[in-house]
Amino acid sequence: MELDALLLARLQFAFTISFHIIFPAFTIGLASYLAVLEGLWLRTGNDKFIRLYEYWVKIFAISFALGVVSGIVMSYQFGTNWSRFSELAGNVIGPLLGYEVLTAFFLEASFLGIMLFGRGLVGPGLHFIATSIVAVGTLISAFWILAANSWMQFPTGHELRDGVFYVADWWAVVFSPTFPYRLVHMVLASYLTTAFVVVGVAAYLMLRRRALEESLTMLRMGLGLIAILAPLQLVAGHEHGLSVYDTQPSKFAAIEGHWQSYQGNAPLILFAWPDQENQRNLYEIKIPEIGSFVATGSWNGAITGLLEFPPEDRPNVAIVFWAFRIMVGVGMLMIAFGLVGGLAAWTGWIGRMRWFYPFLVLMAPSGFVAVLAGWIVAEVGRQPYTVYGLLRTADSVSPVSAEQVALSLLVFIIVYAIVFTAGVFYIWRIAAQGPASDTKPPPAAPAPTTDKKPERDPFKAMDELRDGADGARKEAAQHGNA
Amino acid sequence: METLDLPLIWAAILALAVFMYVVLDGFDLGIGILFPFAGSDTNRNTMMNSIAPVWDGNETWLVLGGGGLMAAFPAAYAAFMPAVYMPIGFMLTALIFRGVAFELRFKSKGAGRKWWGRAFNIGSLVAALSQGLVLGAFIQGTNVFGNQFAGGAFDWLTPFSALVAVGVASGYTLLGATWVVMKADGELAEKARGWAGRSLLFVLALMAMVSCWVLFLDIQASQRWGLAWPVIDLKKLLPLAPVPLAVGVLALWLNRGLQVTKSTYGPFFCTIGLFALGYLGLAISLFPYIVPYRLTVWQAAAAPNSQAILLVGVLIMLPLILTYTAYVYWVFRGKASADVGYTPATPGQRTETLNTGR
Numbered sequence: 001m002e003l004d005a006l007l008l009a010r011l012q013f014a015f016t017i018s019f020h021i022i023f024p025a026f027t028i029g030l031a032s033y034l035a036v037l038e039g040l041w042l043r044t045g046n047d048k049f050i051r052l053y054e055y056w057v058k059i060f061a062i063s064f065a066l067g068v069v070s071g072i073v074m075s076y077q078f079g080t081n082w083s084r085f086s087e088l089a090g091n092v093i094g095p096l097l098g099y100e101v102l103t104a105f106f107l108e109a110s111f112l113g114i115m116l117f118g119r120g121l122v123g124p125g126l127h128f129i130a131t132s133i134v135a136v137g138t139l140i141s142a143f144w145i146l147a148a149n150s151w152m153q154f155p156t157g158h159e160l161r162d163g164v165f166y167v168a169d170w171w172a173v174v175f176s177p178t179f180p181y182r183l184v185h186m187v188l189a190s191y192l193t194t195a196f197v198v199v200g201v202a203a204y205l206m207l208r209r210r211a212l213e214e215s216l217t218m219l220r221m222g223l224g225l226i227a228i229l230a231p232l233q234l235v236a237g238h239e240h241g242l243s244v245y246d247t248q249p250s251k252f253a254a255i256e257g258h259w260q261s262y263q264g265n266a267p268l269i270l271f272a273w274p275d276q277e278n279q280r281n282l283y284e285i286k287i288p289e290i291g292s293f294v295a296t297g298s299w300n301g302a303i304t305g306l307l308e309f310p311p312e313d314r315p316n317v318a319i320v321f322w323a324f325r326i327m328v329g330v331g332m333l334m335i336a337f338g339l340v341g342g343l344a345a346w347t348g349w350i351g352r353m354r355w356f357y358p359f360l361v362l363m364a365p366s367g368f369v370a371v372l373a374g375w376i377v378a379e380v381g382r383q384p385y386t387v388y389g390l391l392r393t394a395d396s397v398s399p400v401s402a403e404q405v406a407l408s409l410l411v412f413i414i415v416y417a418i419v420f421t422a423g424v425f426y427i428w429r430i431a432a433q434g435p436a437s438d439t440k441p442p443p444a445a446p447a448p449t450t451d452k453k454p455e456r457d458p459f460k461a462m463d464e465l466r467d468g469a470d471g472a473r474k475e476a477a478q479h480g481n482a
Numbered sequence: 483m484e485t486l487d488l489p490l491i492w493a494a495i496l497a498l499a500v501f502m503y504v505v506l507d508g509f510d511l512g513i514g515i516l517f518p519f520a521g522s523d524t525n526r527n528t529m530m531n532s533i534a535p536v537w538d539g540n541e542t543w544l545v546l547g548g549g550g551l552m553a554a555f556p557a558a559y560a561a562f563m564p565a566v567y568m569p570i571g572f573m574l575t576a577l578i579f580r581g582v583a584f585e586l587r588f589k590s591k592g593a594g595r596k597w598w599g600r601a602f603n604i605g606s607l608v609a610a611l612s613q614g615l616v617l618g619a620f621i622q623g624t625n626v627f628g629n630q631f632a633g634g635a636f637d638w639l640t641p642f643s644a645l646v647a648v649g650v651a652s653g654y655t656l657l658g659a660t661w662v663v664m665k666a667d668g669e670l671a672e673k674a675r676g677w678a679g680r681s682l683l684f685v686l687a688l689m690a691m692v693s694c695w696v697l698f699l700d701i702q703a704s705q706r707w708g709l710a711w712p713v714i715d716l717k718k719l720l721p722l723a724p725v726p727l728a729v730g731v732l733a734l735w736l737n738r739g740l741q742v743t744k745s746t747y748g749p750f751f752c753t754i755g756l757f758a759l760g761y762l763g764l765a766i767s768l769f770p771y772i773v774p775y776r777l778t779v780w781q782a783a784a785a786p787n788s789q790a791i792l793l794v795g796v797l798i799m800l801p802l803i804l805t806y807t808a809y810v811y812w813v814f815r816g817k818a819s820a821d822v823g824y825t826p827a828t829p830g831q832r833t834e835t836l837n838t839g840r
Binding site for chain 1: 542589788813
């Protein structure tokens, strides 16, 4: 019974967090993109940027709402399903999550209101500030949640007394050794995810010959970003891999698929079917000698094999092994698209490369695949621990019955299926429609850059609004219709 | 730090966070509960638009409540959450539906629109009732052994918790109705006055019943009020008596604002006052327990350095949060309307002129 509740609680966490991460991964990048678009509009006065803003902000609103509601589920699951973890690690994890709420969630949620509904009520400058605050908020959120996760992956700065974690050094807890790698890796992943969605949607619109000017802008911005970030992500990922090598040998061995230990010159296992039961790989395809170099950067890099760990201390090798290869495979594809697409965007050929668009459409969800696969490597690879090496997952779970966990899991599956299908459907409908692309003047278009603009003085604008709020609201409503 | 009573400070902060949540998301949920009574689609749009810019921020207080409890009182979080496993699950699923309904209702038409309207309504009602069940389970006490929950899966379901659930839902309805009084005008505001008047009766009756019942749940609560039958201790009762008396005064004032003076803002703020008094009454009954009758705030407290580090954050961030929350409310002040905020999707609004390909 105990094991059943444990397995179900793990399934529930895996299911709910997998759904959840899709939306933050997308909105972190999209919020920054929106801030850039609005900034460009204010700077250049070119209305295509605000049309793109108004288009993506609708998609952002739905994605953000889906992220919020699925995130609230996460924040309560620590108590309902993982109460022992909360009791034992609460001193460390609690304040980190508390800081996330205080410094990020309120910021995002409050200024989102202005971002979505405030145009016409606040000046363009203030509106841009609201958008930028939301973008910064999403990044702050990523900072804290990755600090918490990094501590669970490789805990430092704590003391363990009677099974309870106490903080000895907050700096060491927040900035644990693997944290910088994880944060950079995740933020880059979010930006790439968003870039591929933007580019995929733009390519679709180009194929349909909708909003050509705006779509071309999206293509160039997105592909340019991919050309820079995709190779950077390879470097960041490799550095992160080295930190895993140093800190989580059992996860590293599972990623590489090594059962045996090597003192150096290990083979590189490309593909295999890890057989957990019999502690070996089936159907192994490997390149001899180069494994140590690829994984550790040194021909003499020693690799600790899984056999060095007792069977009950090993993660599920096949899942980690394959999720890692999916992630890396998608990453390589991204680099290829970055090279071709970046060149095409730079030379301007992209406007005529219709043969290329269907491939971009196919790549639109690639970021989500890579993010999910990457998190599976990180989280399944940490097993059988919640706090690596110190607190077992089996000792973290709540003393609740398997029936309750099963029932709630079932309900969550049904609810998520309905709600997220609907959400994705509406997102798709808006996306496929394309941005407004007519010559109608958008809201209060600013003059280019630095001339005097008294009516854009936010405080004065607000004073005027105090008298004529109704008029401004009507105006805003008309823009909403545009 | 030695001189500060950190657990006590944290209890106050959490009490504030939960109170903020109850009031702010209370009127959101109340509007959801009142949704089917709106009469027309225009009224429904007005009601939804009046909260669309702020609901997300309001709900963040719930995350602060949960997150703060985990951070400051991990033992209480660990002992209590499994006890209310099911109502928390109901609440979360309900909040999912009503949260996405904001976005999706305005982006759909016809049957889809009706469906998301219903999701908004039922989601709000179930969330309110579930929160009431959680509150009821909290007040009636939790079976704890060795800092972990040791009760059954249905301990939360009692006549008392059911009564509290109805009470919370009617309280939210009153908040929602008086919010509409404040944010709408004309026919809808008049309608909302009617809703408010009726829900006020429910609220008062349920407040009275729950208050009396609490005295019978545990001897410590009745002793606190000096009402441990058959001993009536006036020395304890008299200093506390202003709390229930103020409820009566405020209720009369609220009713006057609704029926006689047709006040715009009065009813809403009177309702907040009623919530504050009910909250204060509960705090008097239950203090110093954070898991009633099992764990006090001192027993359940996190390590002092954990409470201290987050306290620093709260002292810096909370005034900031309150400031910009107030700013957002100020930006969206004044009457709401059906065609400002979300604008309903209507056919034939597509404006791409370059769509010449097919």
